[in-house]
């Protein structure tokens with residue numbers, strides 16, 4: 148909230164994908180704290196219900212949609228529902244992503260396809276729907292989730308491998324940059340946040356176990372600790388707010404100095 152008691156995204160309608168947990172939930176709640184109305188999307192009904200509850204506790208309007216954002220028809224329906232309910236979408240957060248493909252010498256083609264689809268097709272489909280609407284209003288903000296993995300992650304590479312994920316997150320950077328150029332004349336800003344190792348409920352055990360390893364994430368991170376979901380939520384909030392109105396086409400690293 149600013150000194151006038153107004154939130155940094157007061158009155159805005161924000162759609163957050165993958166908001167049933169992790170960074171998506173933290174982002175949706177942070178946007179609600181700063182005055183936004185929310186449309187949250189996920190395939191996880193229980194997690195979505197909990198995020199919905201947290202937003203209602205803040206007395207902000209929230210619509211929860213269960214949908215697979217890699218499915219073209221489902222995404223069209225999602226945006227139709229969001230626009231029916233809220234009349235407009237000011238902010239789109241393409242947060243859905245993840246997946247693991249193993250070391251390159253044994254990676255399965257179907258895992259490669261799944262990861263590219265999950266991370267990239269989801270952002271493409273949602274951005275296409277949002278941009279049509281935002282162009283007509285000559286206003287909008289889109290924030291995509293890239294990753295430190297866009298340049299390769301040493302501990303993942305060494306211990307497990309995941310080239311598909313790295314490739315998809317590098318592609319998110321290129322996608323962000325290009326779409327920002329296409330949409331600039333319509334006053335739509337498109338940026339990305341690239342998190343480093345962020346501890347979430349889901350990955351906490353795995354992340355903590357890696358701390359003991361020689362090339363683990365904490366030792367490879369100059370700030371010598373894992374990040375928290377709020378670190379990402381605050382960066383996304385900034386890029387989604389008017390404070391960032393002269394920033395577009397940028398990927399902001401939130402990675403403890405890596």
Ligand SMILES: NC(=O)c1ccc[n+]([C@@H]2O[C@H](COP(=O)([O-])OP(=O)(O)OC[C@H]3O[C@@H](n4cnc5c(N)ncnc54)[C@H](O)[C@@H]3O)[C@@H](O)[C@H]2O)c1
Pocket residue numbers: 164165166167168169170171188189190191194214215216217242243244245265292293294295296341342343344345346347349350
């Ligand atoms: N946590 C990290 O350390 C980290 C680091 C770098 C980048 N990221 C990126 O940040 C984003 C969020 O990461 P996270 O750790 O919170 O992930 P997460 O796996 O905890 O959450 C992802 C959410 O997306 C939902 N989801 C998955 N597939 C979906 C689909 N097809 N349609 C709709 N919803 C779907 C899941 O149910 C889940 O709620 C991802 O893009 C991830 O790649 C995370």
